[in-house]
Amino acid sequence: MDEFIKVFRGDIFYARKNQKYVLLGMQQEIPFHILKLNNNNTNTQRNILFLFYHNFSKLKLCSQNYPGATRSFNFILLNKMDDWEDKYRSNRNNEIPNEEANNISENNDKIQSCTLKKKVNFITDFNDEKENKIQRIYPNYDGHEIKQNTSGNGCNSDFKKNIIFTLKELEEMRKNSNYVKIDDTENNEFSIELYFDYKELKLLRKKDEPLSSLKNRLILNLNKLYQKQSKKLNSMQNKNANKIIDDNLKSGKEKENTTIAKFYDKENNIIDENCILKDIIDKLNYLVIDEYKIYIYINLYDLKKIYVSMDVYANHQIIPVHLPLGKMEDYIYYWVDSNDKNVLNSCDIFYKPTNADISKRIQLVIYDKKKPIFFHVTEEIEVKFHPFEEQLKIKEQRYSDFLAQSNQYDNNNNNTLRILSYNILAPIYTNTKYATEYMFKNINPCYLKTSYRSHLLIGEINHDFDIISLQEVSEYLHKNLFYVYLYENYYSSYKPKSPYGNDGCSLFVSKKKFNLIEYENCEFNTIVRNPELKNIYDIFIKLSDDLDEIIKEIKTVYQIGIFMHNTSQNIFIIANTHLYFHSLAQHIRVIQVYCILHILEKIKNKYKNKYKNKEIYVILNGDFNTNFESEVFSFVQGDDIMENSKLWENSKLFKKEYDDLNKYPTLFNIENNSNDQKINGLYLNRKNFLPLYSAYKKVDIPYTNWNNNFIDVLDYIFLSPELKVKRVLKGMDKHLFDQYKGVVSPFNPSDHLSIAAEIEL
Template sequence: MGLCWDREICPLLKNDEEKDRRKRWLDAIENNMRTADVWEVKDQIKWKFRRRMADKLFKRNPMKYFINLSKKIFHIKRKMSSIKLCLWPNYMFVNQAVPPGQTEQQLMITLLSPFKNSKRINLCRSPNDTIQIFIDRLKIKCFQTCDKNKKLGAKSGNFSIKVNEIVVSDNSKCGEIFKQNKSHITLEVDDYVFKVLFNAPMIMKAKVNTPIYEGLMLYPFAFENSYNVSLINSKYIWYKIDAKNEIEVGNGSVYVPTRNDVDFNLKLVINPCNEDGQFGPAVEILTSKVQTNNVDVYPYENRLKIKPDNSIRIVTYNILASMYTRTKEAKNDMFSYCPEKFIASSYRNPLLLKELIAYEGDILCLQEVEIQFFYKELSPFLKKCLGMDGIFLRKCGNKNEGLGCFYSSDKFNLLNQFNIKLNDLITLEVYCGSIIKEILNDEFWKQGLQKKTVLQVLVLELISEKKQIIILCNTHLISDPDGDAVRLFQALIELTIANKIKSLTVNNYPKHKVSVIFCGDFNSTPESGVYDLFTKLSLPAEHRDEKILNNLRNNILFKMNSAYNIDVEYSHFTQSFVGLLDYIYFTDDNLELIQVLSMPSHEDVIRNVGLPSILFPSDHLPLIADFITK
């Protein structure tokens, strides 16, 4: 472990049996870690053992000390990064950008030390700093990389910034010099000359999903602290690493490991490129070993149908936010049948993305989309692979999930969008009128306006000779088991809003045909009343005399059809609830339903008790429908 067991550790243990037990336990920790990790940890352990306070703790309670030590070991392991930035020698990279967590632009500067080429120097400076301030700070950073016996000589070094071989004045502003002289500026340190590249594409941080399973997509994501990078223009190369060499196995942003990759590490090399075709220094990401996947065919593959020409494919899908899989209720009750490794986002997310790509949807309406997943993985991935633009709407309150709508940018133009919170009374009054005041005076119905429900509305123009506009609505109603009446009320509010937006769109685009498509997880079975409201504009018998509900309903000028018949038994299947909760509603005056994709077989759904499972990434099943315009 990098320290003397007999001399340094054994004297602190009480007896031979305890010594032997602790030694076997500590060795087990080391054996379960990668070799690279162990060497990184050795110095940490040695340092901790030699601390006086640690020795005292060890004498008082050896087991407590070992528990704390193991936590430290695995904490270090988790924080280790497998990304390597391959900087170019004799180049200084300067990027002007707003760093994460800040509001003002800064100069992000990266170079290899002139005194020790293996050391990377990073600086974050204000564009308003003078050249003298910048050089003084750079000197300090450079001197810190020197070996002790060389530092004294290094401090006599001469630092200067030159433009066209002329030394820049010490009082010049850094931001102005770097920006105005992009291709003629150099940094000179003694005999070293660094060419300065301004706003070159740089990837400072990225990840790949882990663990890695055979047959599931592997892709880079979370490009934080990256500057001027076009993920579409960048080049990607995947390698399989065996004992002797690296074998190229793929050259796209996405790689699907095969049976031949199992038990091997993979390496991804990204050559970042900007919109102008300029390349920057490459980054290398080393993965964990590929694990075996026993699934040959996923159920969604049996659902696939060819999309008809000139059709519009709509997908609605509650993708199950990871935050809901980590609760005690989820682990002990709702999803207790699903092994932890298959309910983890590291397994579900690649399977979900693989599924979404296979459906080839033109419009995706997603629910329970976590914020980080949307921005770090989902949106960049769908943009890169399917050319889809996405819009996210967060739920009210402190929820870290919400709604996500995606549309094919080569098929639709986004004319307008509306992000509506049902607890925003001022906005609701714009769409629903004075009836909102009546609702607030009713103790029962006003609770429907106190929930965290949101409604996402996109006005999409079809790019074709036909002048067609689609009002796309995406929602996720409350999930309270006793909330049928509240869901009915929320559905009425949302239909009233959609009706108002449709009327405005018809007035603004009188030569266009306007249709409405309403998707989502309505948390309502067909007999609960919401289905009849959408398809018949009728209210349940127990609410037909409610003045508020009737006033809302009378403002709605269109009925809708459901793409799937209600004889579909379920779109949600867990051991605590089974039922049809998800729907695609549409107006049929300008849209014609061509086909829907059949639901997965019941045998596949119950093969692992319920959803999610090794075969399904969510507790819901997606609905997919194809339409053509009339």
């Protein structure tokens, strides 16, 4: 005996493949929207004409309702998607009689635009649908099949399993759909949008008001729209006596008196209208206005937030902003030529335009896989030719040489790790008067903009690194560039120097190589006051009268992640930092190093006790603002700092610059300064802490930072002795940057060069 399914106009159904018959020859589940129900009542039964809309065609299904039943399908298997997820099926025998199968046909006439409430008899000149096995062809605006740009990245295999709706289809689908969308706001309100009968309502309702208030407001606003529509149609009829106007649509007054709205929960029970909105918001499933069922969607991801903020160039990847990360598998996305939406450029969310795309304007289309009526199209963006492509090729050769050696031997070696450290130059340091008039005076300011530098920054990190340590990262760049691009394959952590997020450290670690245990991020000006370091700090602050106040203002952070290596099961403590910059602040930097070594030693001992049979390794990356000849570098490598060290004299020479943005290091050697006063400082015993060594030797790289008159090595990768360096990323020919008198240039996004090392356990 058949099991009947109650349906409403506006319901969504999915046609599913049958053992004997495939509806319309489709090979996958296809959504159909019920547009019309025609009832022919008799004494014994009621025949219903179901009119479905899909793919610019009509599909007529004839069905019988037996006495006592509501509405049903009883000759073809259809899966009803209740709230798009809960499935119901008619238990009809798989055999479909020929005479019933012949009722399944496609309307060859062009579908006419009409509202769901029009009582207009559709033309029923249908042709029998023949079973076909060909793959679906997606029509575009002109009815042609959608083409793929073979010069682009193409679509991956996952997307080939899904139906890709064209933009025209998505627009038609949304236009013919009824739904309610409810979202939280920052205030004590819900933002509510109703799309019904080609009408759109938007309103705000207090969270503590009753459901009846929302219902009454919806009815009132709908009736106002119907009255407005009625007046418009009457005016049209008066102007054209021969024009046929639907009586039902003209009757605004009648509609106002008959509109009924009820809210249902997920168990199909009517919700008490006296309930407070905030108490029942998660229970709302659908709304029925008269006989029209309208699904309710709560707090869906707002696809309208997605946009492209970066300048777009051929052969450089595009990183859209505000993607629904963590749920990308729930969406279909592709890039189209905005002038010819028939061309599908790519199904890669991070599309890399080709030379064939130059001068074209492209757009990203993204929609919910289960709810395709929710879609978004980004604004048009022009693909530009990169005027510095030749210089970029020279710069890229640096990475190619590094990776060529690596790939030849270690492509499948899980005990080999690639590490990158890079000070990317925070945007806040590029837009000051001092920056544009002195530090970066030799480069056009347009090349200092974040929108321009973004594609270059992605190019720096896009070389299969297992550990990426970045310094001078703004919160915006972390969240909207690096985090987005690396989300799928990397653990991510951001530690800002201040609540404003203008500058901080980012750490990304490969999920393929490691498993995250925990993060232990901390601040220098907190650690240095730790009771365990009291003896050291008490002596240190006596070097200068205002040193304690200066330390309070220094925002250096220590970013530390603890990971388990997936292959060896050993523990890795990976740290990232950016030490204080001032040229005469060597005494501060050595205390900063002392503090981070103290923290790393504590963490190592903690995990050594916890995992007694595992090796504990340390990797310390960052911008240390110190060169190979400095005592700070020697201290990290293992040398002690003596009480009579010349770096303690800096405490008298050093004058705190309160505007850090307007100063830049010019020297690291205090011997150039005259000071006859001898100062006794601290004795710092390096043997108290774990040993480390630099992956780079002085001969490996001539400089990592160059700006005007200052050029030197400031960036390092320090390793536990058990980790062996196989190769390092070499430097770059200084002459490439001569005209800019620094490495900040249209083809290098920072005043630093990146450094990298490949190591082996």
